[in-house]
């Protein structure tokens with residue numbers, strides 16, 4: 715693991731690191747905030763998965779999570795959203811696919827399958843790196859994310875309920891297999907057989923029997939992607955049918971940006987801290 719930068723923040727340390735990723739076939743960058751309390755004992759960890767076009771840096775720069783994470787004693791890990799490097803295939807003019815748009819799955823289709831393996835990267839090799847290098851209690855993990863990263867958080871929690879104890883999302887893509895901005899990505903990464911997309915779609919996962927204790931979702935009513943891309947009511951219906959507790963808060967007048975995310979970040983961190991102990 716290489717240290718790119720480390721800086722003191724709220725008594726703790728905001729770091730940026732990189733590691734060789736076998737899953738993605740490139741170096742991968744990630745950010746970790748560790749509160750000062752991490753010097754005294756193992757702390758719970760909350761993963762933050764970012765949205766389309768992001769790197770690890772967007773939430774680090776604009777998410778305003780450090781003060782509350784320091785107070786609550788939460789380690790925050792922010793992975794990148796895709797493999798990187800000139801050798802990695804991409805569609806440079808398409809912000810909804812390729813670099814910056816890994817969709818938190820392992821691609822099965824050429825040429826994407828050689829590098830676009832974000833689920834394995836995050837859940838296996840980055841997790842091992844975090845467990846090996848930081849004072850983290852890996853028995854107490856939460857996950858949250860925004861938009862494409864909200865999709866990642868919901869699907870990871872539903873696919874790995876023994877691993878995550880808490881899950882929340884800001885404006886998540888809840889049904890990527892039917893939204894215009896995500897359908898093409900699922901097709902290119904996973905192939906034309908839509909049955910194989912179901913296990914990477916939060917609504918379909920619930921329809922197919924996946925379960926998770928409870929979810930918190932915040933969604934801005936002035937979000938330009940609300941009606942076509944996000945549609946939280948689909949997740950609400952699925953949770954209701956399955957008897958899953960969902961706190962869905964429609965936040966009047968908020969858009970899709972980090973102004974919205976940072977406004978409700980403290981609430982989400984408290985949600986996780988309450989459940990991670």
Ligand SMILES: N[C@@H](CCC(=O)N[C@@H](CSC=O)C(=O)NCC(=O)O)C(=O)O
Pocket residue numbers: 764765766767768772776809860861862863970971972
């Ligand atoms: N370039 C796009 C807008 C892209 C955008 O809004 N990305 C969001 C995530 S969208 C879903 O995953 C984001 O987090 N952007 C980074 C940021 O710092 O705001 C366009 O032109 O519409």
